[in-house]
Amino acid sequence: MTTTTARDVAGSVLDPELPVLSIDDLGILRDVTEDDQGRVHVQITPTYSGCPAMETIRTDLVEALTTAGYQHVSVEFVLSPAWTTDWISDEGRRKLEEYGVAPPAPAGADGPVALTLSVRCPHCGSVDTRESSRFGSTACKALWVCQSCREPFDHFKTL
Incomplete structure (x- = not known):
């Protein structure tokens, strides 16, 4: 092998x-x-x-x-360097969205820390969403709700 x-x-x-x-x-x-x-x-x-x-x-x-x-x-x-959502592959991001979990945007190495004001709904594509709970089905996800289609969804937190 x-x-x-x-x-x-x-x-x-x-x-x-x-x-x-x-x-x-x-x-x-x-x-x-x-x-x-x-x-x-x-x-x-x-x-x-x-x-x-x-x-x-x-x-x-x-x-x-x-x-x-x-x-x-x-x-x-291995704890160092710490994992970052930038390590999720493009294929992984696609799979997350198809599964109904909003994938994180790439964080990037330089520049200001991004503040997530809205997340695109993986069900209908609307950005009229709000965070319902900082913790979703697991500690690495937050629970969001779409104001357009009214569906709840997990959002993988940017780390």
């Missing part, structure tokens, strides 16, 4: 809180290496330091790689 294969397997593991996204789409898969004895080492970064999904992701990674034939799998949590 090659490192590319191990990375492909690891990259296909789904995020348990956003099951339409792989951990690669989400940008939390940092590195996958394999040594000459077939040991695989995976590095992942949580979306925030208290993310409760990380242990499930670790278990899912070990299971997926073991099922693919890798005998020795280790998973390391």
Whole structure:
């Protein structure tokens, strides 16, 4: 087996809180290496330091790689640099919107900190929306409501 294969397997593991996204789409898969004895080492970064999904992701990674034939799998949590929503792939942003979660706008590295006054509704496309609760179905999402179609939706927070 090659490192590319191990990375492909690891990259296909789904995020348990956003099951339409792989951990690669989400940008939390940092590195996958394999040594000459077939040991695989995976590095992942949580979306925030208290993310409760990380242990499930670790278990899912070990299971997926073991099922693919890798005998020795280790998973390391890497906290620096901290994850940012800029690491979500374009494909991941598209999948979030199709799933009904408003994807974050790219934060960018320079310039002022953006203030989110409105979020485009993933259901009807209106920007006539308001934040209903700072916390949605998970701590990394906020609950918003569209004033046009009246549908609630999650918005992935910009971090």
